[in-house]
Amino acid sequence: MQLDTIQFNQDPSSQSGEGKEKLPFTLQDLKAAIPAECFQPSVTKSLYYFFRDVLIVGLLYAVANYLDSWYFWPIFWVMQGTMFWALFVVGHDCGHQSFSKHKWLNDLVGHITHTFILVPYHGWRISHRTHHKNTGSLENDESWYPV
Structure with missing residues (x-):
């Protein structure tokens, strides 16, 4: 199939x-x-994932700074890129208001996570909502354009 x-x-x-x-x-x-x-949504579980991801990002920087080796930098880049993607996923959940039942907490954590990845949270949240409203529309979808 x-x-x-x-x-x-x-x-x-x-x-x-x-x-x-x-x-x-x-x-x-x-x-x-x-x-x-x-x-x-569970605030406890959601905050656990947020703080775990931030801790891993910090530890990776500490290890990279300690080793300061040409051999470790490519590994660091891949691992840090993966962790920044994890932070984006947390921010994505905040944008969908599924991180918690509290809009203020969703917006706060979303803003923090998107700051790490240099993406303005509220602008992304608004355009992402428009993307979901127009998924599959070749005329109106702002995020995906077929070749």
Whole structure:
């Protein structure tokens, strides 16, 4: 089965779309199978991931400074790039208001994480919301342009 032939049925009664394989479940079935607590943000867990990522970034800088070796710098760049991506993911969750139930905390942590990666948080948050509202639209999507 190829990935491009899978069709998720929003309505199991709709059977249009020849040539596409029908799955034995809908997206609603999939969501219903996930425990409800998985959809509730946990401030404790979210802050744990934020502080863990910041700690790792700091430790990587400390190790790079201590070793100051041409051999370690390429490894450092890859590891630090990965950790900055992790900080972006935390900020991304803040932009979706899924980091916590508190908008002020989402905006504070989002602003901090985006500062690390030199991306203005509120500008990104607004354009990202527009991107999600227009996903799949060739005319209106601001973030993705097909070749």
